Amino acid sequence: MNTIKEQAKELKVRSEVDVLVIGGGPSGIMAALAAAEDGASVMLIESRSFVGGNMTIGLPILGFLGQKGNQIIKGLPQQFIDRLKAVDASSEHRPCPLHMSLTLVEPEAVKTVALQMLVEAGVQVLFYAFCAEAIMQGDELRGVIIESKAGREAILGKVVIDCSGDADVAFKAGVPCEFGNESGGVQPPTLMFCLGGVDTEKLRLSIASEPRTYLTDFIPAEYFGQNNQFVLVGMRNLINQARKNGLDLPTERTILITGLRKGEVWVNMTRVNGVDGTDPASLTEGEIIGRKQIDDIQRYLISYVPGFENAYFLKTAPFLGIRETRRIRGLYIMDRDDIMGCRHFEDAVAVASYPLDIHHPVGGGCTLEWCGDCYDIPYRSLVPQKVKNLLVAGRAISATHEAMSAIRVMAPCMAMGEAAGRAAKMAVSEGVQPADINVKKLQSELINSGAFLRVAQAGAPAAR
Secondary structure (H helix, E strand, O other), X not given: OOOOOOOOOOOEEEEEEEEEEEOOOHHHHHHHHHHOOXXXXXXXXXXXOOOOHHHHOXXXXXXXXXXXXXXXXXXXXXXXXXXXXXXXXXXXXXXXXXXXXXXXXXXXXXXXXXXXXXXXXXXXXXXXXEEEEEEEXXXXXXXXXXXXXXXXXXXXXXXXXXXXXXXXXXXXXXXXXXXXXXXXXXXXXEOOEEEEOOOHHHHHHHHHHOOOOOOEOOOOHHHHHHOOOOEEEEOHXXXXXXXXXXXXXXXXXXXXXXXXXXXXXEEOOOOOOOOOOOOHHHHHHHHHHHHHHHHXXXXXXXXXXXXXXXXXXXXXXXXOEOOOOEEEOEOOOEOHXXXXXXXXXXXXXXXXXXXXXXXXXXXXXXXXEOOOOOEEEEHHHHOEOOOEOEEEOOOOOXXXXXXXXXXXXXXXXXXXXXXXXXXXXXXXXXOOOHHHOOHHHHHHHHHHOOOOOXXXXXOOOOOO
């Protein structure tokens, strides 16, 4: 392959801050808010024109409640939901037999409310800027080089939090990373889209009264009779019938999410196998294929699913919903046994309960496994190997392919973000590396700020 040599040049330092957060998704918003609480200077860099990440693509927030129905994500994430509720842009945390819980949010309000909270907290927000390189001094990360219409510039931070979802900063800084499963296969992305004019009452009552015709996965028919806002997963028999009649459908299941606005339904049924979320050409191909898939999916819904007879197309999500790319190797790698064994860790900084949920890298299937309760996320999984001054929060933390499938949903990512933000602030104020902070002190601050952490109990699975 032909190459060119880029000339070295001096770059302007746009800003120097205490804590630099890369990525404005669920974890990044919480990290920036937490880091700024006691007056630390904080900057958040986001490549798009808005914050919110996957909260803006039509997905419900999963994971606020545990498998026993108790609320396990609180603190700053709950404060954010409360702000959304104040403008009628969030539902309650609704128990769900399949996903444990779902919290419906209005995507456009997420962008506005999250930005308001960041500005109120004094966070410097910079949109339209990509993280291009890591600035290293030995094994210490000093900051990042950004690329924008203003050219290449440097931003320095005493501690950097990588909330990119793709371990962008960590990878560029030299942190060892994993990608996908043992064969390199990743869970496929989805291009969400929204339909209007759906009679959701007809849909839910049809399922409740005719469960043999409209069979759902794991969720009993009576659930739909009791809830007018819901997630629907299943109707495999209708998918099979539509395929026999010539429709090209990429998934085995009908996956629908009612919106907060009457008649709106978000559709989670496009599936593009083989997309590399770190490669722009692959992402572009994923967008092209995903948009092609929408046509037959919409035809299927209108022709086969009750309530969609008069449905019409409203909008697609602003970007592909990526489930998996890089994961760092940290001081501890979470694995399947930690999830299924409801593991307690002495350095726990978040609690999660979402099941192992693997959308197969090949084909249109999915595997789910529940542990029966909740499990801890250890601080060590947020601390990368080999690079100092760096923390990682969100789906790119140190975990195996299987464990990542459980901790990747938004509520746990928000909790990790809050923990990382408080840890970064603590490291700066005490003049120590993030790996060397007093985790017990961090846990106390989290609890005092309203977060939920489990207390070790006799007979609980041993800490590791």
